[in-house]
Amino acid sequence: MTTVGRAGAGEAGDTAAEPAAVVVDPVVDPGEDGAVVEEPEAGGTGSGEPASSERVAPEPEYGFPRALWRGLARIPVPPPADPRTWRSPLRGTWLTSVFGAVLLVGLPIVILTGLLSFIAYGPQFGQALPADVGYLHLPFFDWPSNPSWLYRLTQGSHVVGGMILAPVVLAKLWSVVPKLFAWPPVRSAAQLLERLSLLALVGGILFEFITGLMNSQYDYGWGFSFYTAHYYGAWVFIGGFVTHVAVKLPTMLRALRAGPGGTGALGRWLHDSPAETEPEPMDHTGLAALAPNKPSLSRRGLLGMIGGGSLLVGLLSVGQTWDALRPLALLSPRGQSYGNGPNDFQINRTLAGSGINPTALDDGWRLRLTGGSSEVSLSRRALLDMAQHTATLPIACVEGWSVTRTWTGVRLRDLAALAGVPNPDTAFVQSIETSGAYARATLQSNQVLNPDALLALKVGNPGEETVDLAPNHGYPARIIVPALPGVHNTKWVAAVDFRPA
Amino acid sequence: MRATLRFWRHLYGENPLHLLAMVGCFALVGYAVTFVFPGPSALALGIWFAGAVIGHDLILYPLYAFADQPLVVLRWARRRVLPRRPALVPAINHVRAPVLGAAVLGLIYFPTISQRGDAAFTFASGHSMVGEYANWLLITGVLFLGSAVIYAIRLGVALRRPRPPVTAPEEPDEVTEARSGAT
Numbered sequence: 246m247t248t249v250g251r252a253g254a255g256e257a258g259d260t261a262a263e264p265a266a267v268v269v270d271p272v273v274d275p276g277e278d279g280a281v282v283e284e285p286e287a288g289g290t291g292s293g294e295p296a297s298s299e300r301v302a303p304e305p306e307y308g309f310p311r312a313l314w315r316g317l318a319r320i321p322v323p324p325p326a327d328p329r330t331w332r333s334p335l336r337g338t339w340l341t342s343v344f345g346a347v348l349l350v351g352l353p354i355v356i357l358t359g360l361l362s363f364i365a366y367g368p369q370f371g372q373a374l375p376a377d378v379g380y381l382h383l384p385f386f387d388w389p390s391n392p393s394w395l396y397r398l399t400q401g402s403h404v405v406g407g408m409i410l411a412p413v414v415l416a417k418l419w420s421v422v423p424k425l426f427a428w429p430p431v432r433s434a435a436q437l438l439e440r441l442s443l444l445a446l447v448g449g450i451l452f453e454f455i456t457g458l459m460n461s462q463y464d465y466g467w468g469f470s471f472y473t474a475h476y477y478g479a480w481v482f483i484g485g486f487v488t489h490v491a492v493k494l495p496t497m498l499r500a501l502r503a504g505p506g507g508t509g510a511l512g513r514w515l516h517d518s519p520a521e522t523e524p525e526p527m528d529h530t531g532l533a534a535l536a537p538n539k540p541s542l543s544r545r546g547l548l549g550m551i552g553g554g555s556l557l558v559g560l561l562s563v564g565q566t567w568d569a570l571r572p573l574a575l576l577s578p579r580g581q582s583y584g585n586g587p588n589d590f591q592i593n594r595t596l597a598g599s600g601i602n603p604t605a606l607d608d609g610w611r612l613r614l615t616g617g618s619s620e621v622s623l624s625r626r627a628l629l630d631m632a633q634h635t636a637t638l639p640i641a642c643v644e645g646w647s648v649t650r651t652w653t654g655v656r657l658r659d660l661a662a663l664a665g666v667p668n669p670d671t672a673f674v675q676s677i678e679t680s681g682a683y684a685r686a687t688l689q690s691n692q693v694l695n696p697d698a699l700l701a702l703k704v705g706n707p708g709e710e711t712v713d714l715a716p717n718h719g720y721p722a723r724i725i726v727p728a729l730p731g732v733h734n735t736k737w738v739a740a741v742d743f744r745p746a
Numbered sequence: 747m748r749a750t751l752r753f754w755r756h757l758y759g760e761n762p763l764h765l766l767a768m769v770g771c772f773a774l775v776g777y778a779v780t781f782v783f784p785g786p787s788a789l790a791l792g793i794w795f796a797g798a799v800i801g802h803d804l805i806l807y808p809l810y811a812f813a814d815q816p817l818v819v820l821r822w823a824r825r826r827v828l829p830r831r832p833a834l835v836p837a838i839n840h841v842r843a844p845v846l847g848a849a850v851l852g853l854i855y856f857p858t859i860s861q862r863g864d865a866a867f868t869f870a871s872g873h874s875m876v877g878e879y880a881n882w883l884l885i886t887g888v889l890f891l892g893s894a895v896i897y898a899i900r901l902g903v904a905l906r907r908p909r910p911p912v913t914a915p916e917e918p919d920e921v922t923e924a925r926s927g928a929t
Contacts, residue, residue, distance in 0.1 A: 308759025381778060412850050418802065425803055433759020438768040444799065445775045451798035458854060463863030463870065467794055469787035478795070480778035488771035492764060519836070541821060541838050550843055554850045561851065561885070575881040576855040578867050595872045717872060 300535055302328065302527050308433020317429035326428035334537035335547050336420055337525025339514070341532055342500040343548065344417035349490065349497075351410045352450075356486075357383075358403035359479055362643060364388055365396055365730050370671070370687040372733075374472035381480050390695040393727035397641035400730070401566035404461055404645025407454065408562045412554035414450060416547075420532065427531060442488045449482025461644040462578060496530065519543045565646040568707070579646035587705040588715035590648045593731060596716045599678040601737060603716065606677070610721050612700070616672075616743035617665020625721045628702060631655045631663075636697040637707050642731040652725045653711040654701035657693045657741075666743035669693055673742040674724055674735045686733040688726060693743070698726040700738060810849070817841060834904040840897040844889035851882060 307314040324330040365388045366373035389395060431437040453475060460471045467474065504514070517523070522544060524537040542550075564574030574580020583589040596603065612628065614621040634656050641647035661669050672693045678684040692698055700722050703711035714720040719736030726734060754762060782788050817838050824833070857863045859879040867875050 306759060308755075309757045311756075375781070377781075379777070379781065381781075408854055411854055415850070419807070422803070422807055435758050435760035435764050435768075438765070438772075439760075442768055442771045445771060447803075448795050448799045451802050452795050455794070455798050459857050459863070462855070462857035463866040463875075464857035465866055466862065468790035469794075473782060473787065474791055474794070477778045477781050478791075481775050481795075484771045484774035484778070487774075488767045491767045538818065541818065541836065542842070546839060550839075550846055553843070554846060557847050558850060558854060562854075575885065576851060576858055576878060578858055578863070578871070578873070578875045578878065581873060581878075583873070592871045592873075594870060597872075598869050 300524075300527050300533075300537075302531065302535055303529055305432055305529060305531070308435055314429055314432045318432075320428075322428045325426040328423065328427075328531075328535040330426070331423040331534050332536060332538040333534060334522060334524035334540045335542065335544055336423065337533035338496065338500040338528055338530045339504070339525055340544065340547075341417065341420040341530070342497040344413055344420055344551075345493070345497045346501060347413050348410065348417060349494075351406065351413070352486065355403055355407045355410065356479065356483060358399040358406070359475075361399050362396075362403060362730070363476065365399070365728075366733070367687060367689065372687060374470070374682075375476055378476065381477070387689050387691055388728065390689075390692045390698065390727045390729065393636075393638050393697065394641075395728040396730055397566060397639045397647040397728075400641055400643060400645055401563075401647060404457070405559065405562045405566060407457055409555045409559045411454060412551050412558060414454070416551045418447065423534075424531060439492065442485055444485070445481050446485030446489050449478060449485050452478045453482055515545045515548070517543055517545070519546065566641070568649050577646065579642075579644070585706070587709065587712045588718055590650060590718075591642075591646060592717045593642060594678075594681070594683070594736065596737075599676075599737065600680055601677050606716060606720055606737065610677075612722060612738060613740040614660055614664035614743070615740065616661075616669065616745065619665075621664055625702065628655055628700070628722065632659060633702075634696070634699060635711065636699060636725075636727075638697060638725055638727050640725065640731050640734060647731075649707045651705045651707050651709060651711055652699055652701040653703040653705075654699040654722065654725070656696060657688075657698040657700060657724075657726070658696070660700060660741060661693055661743045664741070664743045666745050668746070669743040670746040671744045673744065674738060675740045675742075676735050677737040677739045683732040683735070686724070686735050688724075688729075688733075690746075692726045692729060695727055699724070700741075701725045813845075814842070835897065835900045837897060840893045844886070844893045847889045848882075848886040851885060855882065 305318075321327075360383045363373050363378075364383055364386065367388065368376075368378075368382065369385055431440060456467070456471060456475045456478060459465070459467070460475070465471065514522075519540050519542055522540040522542075524540075525533040527533045527535065560570075560573055561576055562574065564570035564572065565577040565579045571580055572582075579591055583591060596606075608624075610625060612623045612625075614623070632655070633653055635651060635653045637649060637651045639647045639649045657672065658667075661667055661672065668690070670690055672688040674686050674688065676684045688698075701719075701724070702714065702722050704714050704718060705711035714723060719738070722738045723736040724734045724738060751761070758765060782791055821836070821838055852859060855878075858875050859882050861876055861879070864875050867873065
């Protein structure tokens with residue numbers, strides 16, 4: 246027989262004040278032997294009860310008014326509030342802590358890359374959405390244009406990372422579901438507040454996953470702007486997440502360090518077969534089952550299944566942003582084969598969708614460069630006669646997919662010099678397209694001056710010969726800037742205004 | 747100081763830092779909410795936020811908990827009917843694993859599989875997501891097949907191993923069996 250204090254929650258120093266702190270915790274193996282002798286300990290909650298093989302939940306700590314909470318707790322309740330509803334022998338503080346530890350590493354990556362995407366869109370130019378976010382943003386800085394795969398990496402991590410974490414989030418929620426229905430619903434003012442903060446945590450993460458997954462698959466049936474929802478939803482989640490970590494981190498660390506039955510032998514629980522799997526001991530977190538079923542799955546098996554689920558999702562999703570693995574992206578709309586030609590790659594705005602009259606792309610098209618003392622007008626022929634530069638660059642979408650192409654065209658900095666503004670502070674690019682949020686974009690100085698930043702005229706498979714851009718890819722000319730979010734690489738460019746400092 | 751802390755704890759139920767963390771949480775959440783409330787999309791946002799919680803906790807979770815029950819009941823029934831012949835290789839997790847894999851993919855890729863986003867996708871990309879559900883069915887089939895093949899291999903290995911005599915000396919504990927199975 247073992248006795249446990251309130252090691253699971255709260256401060257050890259205060260527990261001596263309450264007799265309820267010492268409880269009986271018989272380790273029962275219901276699958277093998279029902280005859281576990283339990284010696285009720287004087288002063289413990291088990292003292293009045295007959296010896297039995299039942300597991301006993303430790304008396305929880307109650308706040309003011311204690312009599313009310315304790316009275317409520319004694320009322321017999323039907324399922325699902327009855328703790329006997331929850332029978333998985335695998336649930337417990339240790340298991341929840343394992344999922345928690347994975348999410349504690351993974352979710353900050355998803356959060357930070359999401360907030361970085363906001364910066365990458367150029368909030369200083371009012372072109373990040375939502376436009377005015379008050380203090381809710383990372384410190385502003387000029388988004389780098391080097392390395393060229395930066396946005397591909399951050400946004401790929403955000404979207405694919407979130408998808409990979411989805412099975413872990415579901416598993417974590419499964420592991421704590423008895424708490425949702427726990428009776429009494431609250432035991433103190435502290436717990437009432439904490440449960441409200443959990444609404445921000447759980448509601449936040451589910452809301453973020455649902456809006457993110459729907460948006461990346463073109464399902465916009467909400468009735469609100471995705472950017473507004475996903476951005477402020479993220480901050481609601483961040484509030485819940487940071488608070489939850491602050492409150493629960495000690496519990497998690499203690500459970501992971503203590504391991505099975507306080508032995509610290511992490512390997513033992515992972516080694517057990519289903520038949521050897523013992524239920525987790527009951528403690529103050531209230532996660533372990535009061536009346537566990539005989540295990541049909543080992544801890545190793547459960548963690549393997551969740552990890553396998555994440556691996557499966559990862560394998561089928563990473564291809565949308567990793568060219569070599571594209572054939573594996575069987576379920577991603579952006580994983581489809583577009584063919585093998587130089588212009589056969591993902592389109593995010595078709596010419597038909599842009600509303601541009603195709604005759605505007607004919608020989609009469611001229612590029613207007615402004616900002617200097619006089620306006621410069623260039624035909625496509627004139628652009629092709631300028632010094633041509635070729636660069637192999639990825640184009641990466643906020644939706645998490647990306648693709649590498651080789652682009653040929655005129656360096657933006659050459660155009661800036663031609664316009665008479667060799668060191669522009671910003672460049673304002675306008676498309677022939679007039680409707681739509683991305684018919685224009687402002688580029689930072691570093692994005693204009695990067696030697697690989699181009700007004701592309703041609704495109705091709707990576708490392709291969711380039712051909713004229715197809716109309717759907719922005720013929721006669723489009724912007725391509727390293728590490729710039731895809732939609733800011735304006736297609737069907739009509740004019741560039743170089744603005745001096 | 748100690749007595750004050752103890753009094754506080756009796757009153758509030760946790761230490762004062764807990765309250766500080768909660769206040770911090772509500773302040774941040776409240777600030778974020780001021781950007782959308784009041785506003786034209788506040789109602790839709792609230793409905794989707796609450797819907798996400800209710801959808802998971804009260805609809806999706808019970809669904810998958812109940813979906814597991816037939817397996818648990820079958821396993822229990824099998825033990826009752828054939829108490830002396832424990833399964834060579836339990837099949838239960840060879841059903842659970844592919845179901846879980848197919849379900850999680852179905853959930854994550856629901857907008858594509860259900861083709862809900864097809865009109866917007868076609869407008870943006872000139873391509874269609876119609877028919878991608880077939881890939882999901884294919885993957886589901888592969889998962890079940892793979893699980894079945896692994897099961898067959900495990901069964902084969904178990905059959906080649908020398909088995910203990912059918913009349914096992916230790917009788918299974920009926921009381922325990924009944925109790926642990928009575929879900």
